Amino acid sequence: MKLKEFFIPFSGLKVGKHEFVYKIDNSFFESFEYQEFNGAELLVTAILDKMSTMMELGVKARGTVNVDCDLTGEPFDQPISSELHLVIKFGEEYNDEDDEILIIPHGEHQFNIAQYIYEMLVLAVPQKRVHPGVLDGTLKSDILDKLEELQPKENKGASEKTDPRWDDLKKLLTDK
Numbered sequence: 001m002k003l004k005e006f007f008i009p010f011s012g013l014k015v016g017k018h019e020f021v022y023k024i025d026n027s028f029f030e031s032f033e034y035q036e037f038n039g040a041e042l043l044v045t046a047i048l049d050k051m052s053t054m055m056e057l058g059v060k061a062r063g064t065v066n067v068d069c070d071l072t073g074e075p076f077d078q079p080i081s082s083e084l085h086l087v088i089k090f091g092e093e094y095n096d097e098d099d100e101i102l103i104i105p106h107g108e109h110q111f112n113i114a115q116y117i118y119e120m121l122v123l124a125v126p127q128k129r130v131h132p133g134v135l136d137g138t139l140k141s142d143i144l145d146k147l148e149e150l151q152p153k154e155n156k157g158a159s160e161k162t163d164p165r166w167d168d169l170k171k172l173l174t175d176k
Contacts, residue, residue: 003031003114008057010088011109013050020046024063024121032118036125038075039066044117055088057113061121069131076131082124084116 008020024042029035042063049056064077088102088111095103096115104111133140 003028003112006114006117007110007112008046008048009110010048010050010055013048015050015052018048018050020048022046022117024061024117028114029118029122034118034122036122037065037067040064040121042080042121044121046113046117054090057084057086057088059084059086059113059117059120061117061124065121065125067125067129069134070129071134072131074131074133076129076133078125078129080121080124082120084120086113086116 005022022044024040024044026037026040029037029040040063042061042065044059044061047058049058060081060083062081064079066075067078068075085100086102087100088104090106090108091103093103093105094108102111
């Protein structure tokens, strides 16, 4: 998916650093047909350092994505932050096989960073999503109440009644 606002037109830029800021919401992820987030509110800053023969791109993202807890199913805002460093070189043909190096043809005047931002943000979300209220015990949920109700109870007091067969075997240990 080629999102127009994520094209960086580098041909008209002077040598030096240039900043691009993007506000990302859930529609960005929907354009990639990614449905894992209930919502997203992220700020992405891309700094392009243009040099005479190559360019370097540094991308930083901060914000939250609303996801469902893996344990309770309750939605919560998961804070995420991520960074990406990309070297852009010129070559004979387009090549983005390397995660850290992008090669674009000599005649190009712009490149799109939407795919890099998408991958960076999706990978920044933890594999296991646990609501902070579950970790500190403040979340009140029907599911948590049911789990606690079904949790096995500990039998702290030893039973006074014992099987007489075991008592006879215990005597063997002490009668030497």
